[in-house]
Amino acid sequence: MNETIISAHGLTRRYGDFTAVDNIDLDIHTGEIFGLLGTNGAGKTSTLEMLEGLAPASAGTISVFGKHPIKDRKVIRPHQAVMLQEGGFPADLTARETLNMWAGTLSTPLPVDETLARVDLQHRANVRVSALSGGERRRLDLGCAIIGQPKVLFLDEPTTGLDPESRRAAWTMLREINAGGATIVITTHYLEEAEALCDRLAIMHGGRIVTSGTLAEVIAGHHSTIEFAANAPAPAFADMTNDGNRTRVRTHNLQDDLTNLLVWARKNDVVISELDVRDASLESVFLSIADTPASPVNSPSTVNPASAHAPTSTDV
Incomplete structure (x- = not known):
């Protein structure tokens, strides 16, 4: 080929x-x-x-x-x-x-x-x-x-x-x-x-x-995303935005950052809701280029x- x-x-x-x-x-x-x-x-x-x-x-x-x-x-x-x-x-x-x-x-x-x-x-x-x-x-x-x-x-x-x-x-x-x-x-x-x-x-x-x-x-090198709402201020991540209701994290280390988020929530009795985790995909690459x-x-x-x-x- x-x-x-x-x-x-x-x-x-x-x-x-x-x-x-x-x-x-x-x-x-x-x-x-x-x-x-x-x-x-x-x-x-x-x-x-x-x-x-x-x-x-x-x-x-x-x-x-x-x-x-x-x-x-x-x-x-x-x-x-x-x-x-x-x-x-x-x-x-x-x-x-x-x-x-x-x-x-x-x-x-x-x-x-x-x-x-x-x-x-x-x-x-x-x-x-x-x-x-x-x-x-x-x-x-x-x-x-x-x-x-x-x-x-x-x-x-x-x-x-x-x-x-x-x-x-x-x-x-x-x-x-x-x-x-x-x-x-x-x-x-x-x-x-x-x-x-x-x-x-x-x-x-x-x-x-x-x-x-x-x-x-x-897809390689493109970021994954974690979006969530929480009843307490979220810990700091390298690339993070917050619109007052939901937090969005862009990451190249999805497993580690997701684990850290869940461990933080468990240790601090924080309730996480509306959790949406998306690995890098053709759609995310395409939309990034389109934007x-x-x-x-x-x-x-x-x-x-x-x-x-x-x-x-x-x-x-």
């Missing part, structure tokens, strides 16, 4: 004076599920579009299968699939007709009925797209993405609109696809989804990658002209 299948260096995307993606480096390994997370407007979708070959970079380099995602699109396209945030299927086609139409554009598609079963739409195969629910249309999007048996699968918010049971069924299917050898790149707002699926992940904020690595690496003001990005006037270019006819 150490071989790099997707590589980006100095990747930048600008829209006029606005820099959506600011000089990021990214390496995705063969056979992994890689998660790209971030706050709203962080640059996730713009990054994904460049990796997919759907939009040119303003600066930097991208390699997919060792090829340029736009210039070498004819070579790359048969081996990758993209699931956008919205599919835009013809409303008058049925689910089966939609998959049949899409399969007709592919070199080695899976059987349509098998694909319908994998996304749990076999009982809705003859229903028109216009009559499918939002979650069913999302599963049809996913069916179109997997029917070509891609080696690289890009998924942009794949389980949005799905109920919890359908979401978990989608996770199982994605694990099976990944176990079959496909590399999966996913953006998601569901942190539980990232925790359940991703071998590695990166969190973007303000167009930049703030942290990346395995889940354990991303931090994004660093200002370079405007076009401050970027070295030799390192930036406008899209040309060779990029499309």
Whole structure:
């Protein structure tokens, strides 16, 4: 899983004076599920579009299968699939007709009925797209993405609109696809989804990658929290706040500090209530990043002209 299948260096995307993606480096390994997370407007979708070959970079380099995602699109396209945030299927086609139409554009598609079963739409195969629910249309999007048996699968918010049971069924299917050898790149707002699926992940904020690595690496060094109310002033901790009703302790030594708190309460006959103990988690890391003001990005006037270019006819 150490071989790099997707590589980006100095990747930048600008829209006029606005820099959506600011000089990021990214390496995705063969056979992994890689998660790209971030706050709203962080640059996730713009990054994904460049990796997919759907939009040119303003600066930097991208390699997919060792090829340029736009210039070498004819070579790359048969081996990758993209699931956008919205599919835009013809409303008058049925689910089966939609998959049949899409399969007709592919070199080695899976059987349509098998694909319908994998996304749990076999009982809705003859229903028109216009009559499918939002979650069913999302599963049809996913069916179109997997029917070509891609080696690289890009998924942009794949389980949005799905109920919890359908979401978990989608996770199982994605694990099976990944176990079959496909590399999966996913953006998601569901942190539980990232925790359940991703071998590695990166969190973007303000167009930049703030942290990346395995889940354990991303969480490492982040504080845990202890919150409680007490009928007496709490002992001092290194990082402690009190709003008059509840005390909040941020700690890198959760077990020791929690033990000290409980021992103090027992020795002093203090009643502790509303105790809430939370270890460091992807959610706490994400919220900490989201609460931090994004660093200002370079405007076009401050970027070295030799390192930036406008899209040309060779990029499309």
